[in-house]
Amino acid sequence: MLNLQQVAALLIKVAVSASIASILMRFARIQKILLRDERSVADRLQLALIFSILYAASAETRILSHGQYPAIDLAMEGAIIAGILGGYVSGLVTGLCVSLPDMFAGNLMSMPLFAAAGILGALMHDLAPRREDIWYFSPFVDLNLYRFFRQGLSWNRTPVQKRVVELAAFNVMCNAFVVIAEFFRWGIHSIFDRHGTFFLFDHAVLTPKLFIASAATTLFAVSLPLRIWNSFRAERQLEAQRARLIEAQLAALTNQINPHFLFNTLNSVSTLIRIDPDRARSMIYKLSKILRKLLRKTENFTLLREEIAFIDDYLAIEMVRFGDKLHFYKEIDENTLDRLVPSMILQPIVENSIKHGLAKKVEGGMVRLRTWLDGPRLNILVEDDGVGIPDSKLSSLFDSGIGVSNVNERLRVLFGQRYRLVIDSSLGQGTQTLIEIPELEIQSEEAPTKALVAR
Numbered sequence: 001m002l003n004l005q006q007v008a009a010l011l012i013k014v015a016v017s018a019s020i021a022s023i024l025m026r027f028a029r030i031q032k033i034l035l036r037d038e039r040s041v042a043d044r045l046q047l048a049l050i051f052s053i054l055y056a057a058s059a060e061t062r063i064l065s066h067g068q069y070p071a072i073d074l075a076m077e078g079a080i081i082a083g084i085l086g087g088y089v090s091g092l093v094t095g096l097c098v099s100l101p102d103m104f105a106g107n108l109m110s111m112p113l114f115a116a117a118g119i120l121g122a123l124m125h126d127l128a129p130r131r132e133d134i135w136y137f138s139p140f141v142d143l144n145l146y147r148f149f150r151q152g153l154s155w156n157r158t159p160v161q162k163r164v165v166e167l168a169a170f171n172v173m174c175n176a177f178v179v180i181a182e183f184f185r186w187g188i189h190s191i192f193d194r195h196g197t198f199f200l201f202d203h204a205v206l207t208p209k210l211f212i213a214s215a216a217t218t219l220f221a222v223s224l225p226l227r228i229w230n231s232f233r234a235e236r237q238l239e240a241q242r243a244r245l246i247e248a249q250l251a252a253l254t255n256q257i258n259p260h261f262l263f264n265t266l267n268s269v270s271t272l273i274r275i276d277p278d279r280a281r282s283m284i285y286k287l288s289k290i291l292r293k294l295l296r297k298t299e300n301f302t303l304l305r306e307e308i309a310f311i312d313d314y315l316a317i318e319m320v321r322f323g324d325k326l327h328f329y330k331e332i333d334e335n336t337l338d339r340l341v342p343s344m345i346l347q348p349i350v351e352n353s354i355k356h357g358l359a360k361k362v363e364g365g366m367v368r369l370r371t372w373l374d375g376p377r378l379n380i381l382v383e384d385d386g387v388g389i390p391d392s393k394l395s396s397l398f399d400s401g402i403g404v405s406n407v408n409e410r411l412r413v414l415f416g417q418r419y420r421l422v423i424d425s426s427l428g429q430g431t432q433t434l435i436e437i438p439e440l441e442i443q444s445e446e447a448p449t450k451a452l453v454a455r
Contacts, residue, residue, distance in 0.1 A: 002209065003227045004058050007069060007202060007209070009175040010071070010214070011070070011199075012069075012071035012219040012223055013071040013074070013200070013221055014217060014224060015341060016071065017034075017220070017222075017224050018072070018224050018225070020055075020058070021053055021225035023054075024050070025228070025229065025232050027130055031219055033046050034085070034229055035134065037237065038058040043086075044065065044087060044090045045089065045093065047094075048086065048089065048093035048097070051078045051079075051094045052093070052094050052097035053079070054078065054096070055074055055075050055079070056078075056097055056100060058073050059074075059075040059102060061073075061200070065107050067198050070202075070398060070415045071197075073198055073200075075099065075102065075114060076117045076181060076185060076218075077089060077143075077218060077221045077222050078094060078120065079098055079114045079117040079121065080121040080181060081095045081116035081180065081222055081225055082095075082126050083095075083119060083124065084137070084174075084222075084226070084324055085121075085125070091118030091119055091120075092116075092122070094118050095114040095116070095117055095118030096111060096115050096118075096120070097113035097240075098114055099111040099114040103199060106195055107197045107198060107199045108195055108196075110197040113185060116184070117344050120180070123177065123193055124173070124174045124177055128170055130217060133170055134224060135226055135227075135229070135230035136167065136171075137171060137223045139175065140222045141172065141175045144171040145168075145172060147165070147168040148175075151355060178218055179218075181218070181408065182214060182215040183211075184196055185199055186206060189202060190206070201214065203322050235418065239305070256444070262291075266287075267282050268283065271415040272320070278314075279320045282320055283320050285315050289313050294363070300342060300343060301340045301341065301345040302341065303339070303340060303341075304336055304339050304371065304378070305337040305338065307341055307344075307348075308327065310344075311350055311369065314350065322358075322364060325358075325363065325364025325365070326364055326365070326366075327365070328368075328369075329354055329366060329369070329377060330369050331368065331369070331370040332371050335373055336373055339373075339439075341380070342411065342439040345410065346380065346382065347402035348407050350367060352403045353367050353382060353384035353386060353431065353433075356386070356389070357387060358384060358385075359387055360387050365384060365386050367381055367383070367384045368382075369381070370383075374436070376434070376439040376440075378439070379434065379436050381432060381433070382433045383430060384428070385430040386430050387428065388426050388431055390427060395422060404421075404433075404451070407435075408421050419435070420435070421433070421434070421436075422434045422436075440441045
């Protein structure tokens with residue numbers, strides 16, 4: 001049986017391995033290098049440098065403490081992990097570097113042992129059925145053997161069963177490589193005594209139970225960092241998927257708006273062609289300007305000044321249609337013009353004011369656009385003096401139609417609960433639509449598209 005001191009040493013070794021893995025995830029640059037599936041030679045050398053410093057420091061701490069903290073030494077484990085993640089370059093360089101403290105302390109066989117351990121890790125890297133399988137290295141030999149024989153002996157295996165067998169065989173092979181490395185460490189320590197290499201239980205009589213416990217601990221010390229890093233990797237992939245989903249949702253919602261506006265304008269043009277060809281030509285010219293802007297847009301956000309310029313062009317078309325019956329007023333706070341807003345967010349609201357509010361009034365009316373800042377939050381108010389919206393329709397406005405419901409859905413996708421869209425209307429007096437959104441900032445990270453965050 002293992003004594004309490006030996007059990008404590010094994011647990012400390014696993015805890016130190018997990019702590020090193022967690023510490024590395026605190027640095028964004030290291031995260032990028034660690035969590036990549038494809039690495040250049042420069043990336044592999046950087047990976048080797050990071051592991052060499054950390055795991056050589058663990059060996060040096062054990063040496064400087066005169067063996068009082070033997071469980072903190074994870075030099076060989078670091079070489080194996082470097083090989084698994086980075087291949088032969090990372091494994092070999094890390095193995096050579098982490099052996100230096102032991103070499104200077106007189107353990108001359110540490111260098112060939114740790115270099116061989118790094119190469120073993122690289123073999124595991126190369127033998128992985130799929131590149132991402134290295135992240136799922138499991139130390140549970142019994143479970144992997146059970147899966148291998150249970151699925152491997154069945155006839156007519158499905159693709160899923162074949163995948164299970166494939167992954168189980170890879171894990172069994174990895175387990176064997178790590179146990180072989182631990183066996184060689186014990187053998188070198190036994191043969192060369194003090195001038196061989198460090199072994200955790202150098203003063204104990206090695207029994208089968210003690211070796212099994214030591215090998216199992218090494219397995220966990222190698223696999224646990226991979227599991228910790230894989231959890232970070234999975235989080236990043238999930239965030240990327242969410243970002244792509246939001247981008248797709250926004251694209252779909254924006255594509256709903258553009259044809260809606262285009263068809264209404266073309267209907268107006270078709271009406272004016274016979275009645276007033278000059279005005280029809282003017283509308284087509286204005287429409288071409290708007291379409292050019294739409295075709296140039298690749299971002300989901302734009303400056304408020306550009307959005308207002310878009311509304312000016314849009315209303316120029318509507319004024320051709322309505323003549324003197326339509327009036328447009330602006331009260332724009334100069335401090336709001338350079339704020340970012342979702343693109344095409346105002347046009348559906350202004351269109352609703354004209355189509356549902358003013359078009360039914362014989363004498364026409366006005367649309368007013370106001371903007372102001374309330375602390376860091378931007379307020380945009382669109383109001384008209386049209387016929388208003390009945391209470392029965394007002395309560396279900398966000399659930400029907402393309403205009404307002406589309407705007408509300410886009411704001412919800414972008415801001416969650418951090419926005420306000422309020423519609424207040426009175427029959428015969430008009431409608432007010434208020435949009436309140438938080439400040440947006442562009443994050444300049446390495447990504448295919450710019451990321452924006454709300455403050």
